[in-house]
Amino acid sequence: MGAERSNLKVEPDLEPSPPRRWRWKRLLWLPVLFVGISVLQVLALRFIDPPVSSVMVWRYGEALGQGDWRYRLHYQWRDLDQMAPSLPISLVAAEDQRFPEHNGFDLQAIEKARDHNARGGRLRGASTISQQVAKNLFLWQGRSWIRKGLEVWYTVLIEALWPKSRILEMYANIAEFGDGIYGAQAASRQYWNKDASRLSPAESARLAAVLPSPRRYSAAKPGPYVQRRAAWIQRQARQLGGNAYLGED
Template sequence: MEHPDSPHGGGHAAPQARPSFVRRWLKRLCWLAVLAIVLPILQVLVLRFVDPPFSSFMAIRQIEAWTGGERDFHLYYQWRDLDRIAPSLPVSVIAAEDQNFARHRGFDLDAIEKARAHNARGGRMRGASTISQQTAKNLFLWSGRSWFRKGLEAYYTLLIETLWPKTRVLEVYVNVAEFGDGIYGAQAAAKRHFGKDAARLGANESARLAATLPSPRRYSASRPGPYVQRRAQWIQRNARQIGGEAYLESLR
């Protein structure tokens, strides 16, 4: 008679079953979810203190040039701290793109509602992206209208508004915004369009640069057509109405 504890007996415990295929994949998905939440937080936190060497939009444009055989394409980008950029440029960008920049927390709900009502009437589509949203998109994402990309943009925008002061948001934006094909940021724009340093930009030059947004490959600041000239005049009026250079002090 075999002892119950005998290795040959029927009473010994069965080997522990390995985790099932489903359990293994659920665990992996959980880790991916955690990574998807934590990685953007780390990215945004690091870039509060470290100036980005490039943006997602710059990388995508460079890859397009390589794959498209654009051998003469050059990417122009040189970081400039906000205090080394003429104040007229960030003020012009705010006047043109996001006049509620100092008050909102990443999303301008009034502008969104006005844009929705305008677009419902038909005609030329109007957007309502804030500078914070555009910073998130330019720095981390890609162009497009999918809900997935919009969701990522919203998440990065919330992180930027939570982890960065307003002055950092503005500083990064004016350094990564596109001001012409392959021309990114205030310093490259000032050099390529006007042959001068970003610190020496005049009010009209700054307004013309801001007037090309968000279609800098369609419009030129250095060779402005009627649209850019009219919009630049409108931007200068708005810049004065919001307080001009004194507006920047309210962000500190």
């Protein structure tokens, strides 16, 4: 009898695991959660000026990872009506001339860029100002299909939830105009020691001319390329109709 008792094993009480179907239902909530969070995120930033952007954080981490402990971010927010009127139209003339007309994606520019790239030579992009805001404000650096899909999603939200003036205001404040220099106010202070409200049309055009390669070109000490491009931007701004093109006086 004693030997029989020693061979008996007591099984621990185990709680039944949830059915696999229930576990899959939980995963289905993740996209719903992401949609809700991203909508609230974009809606909040319609009214709240961001203290930092994703690209600023990424660039700061990159600099520290390379051992550049002296790297500093220069960023000062300014509302659009506190900037020189020549700056917004210069950005539009340089980067996205159909900005007031499209809904976040310029299909004409995409088609032209595709035809140009198919012929070879220097690659040309077709990102709108809205897309650049989505990338700089919310996403990480690099290229992937996931990142591109998120860029499209955030661009749709920005266009749906923000007025055009807010999109342009955000871009003018978070665009990089030099290594570690973000926004027109910081650039104006660093390069010309004055407020963004006092930028001249020529200076506004030079800031726009260094985009999208602000670490390669300098607005403060423009070379031949920046000078030619800045002159072209000023001509384009006049041809578009100046501030009236953006619905301003």
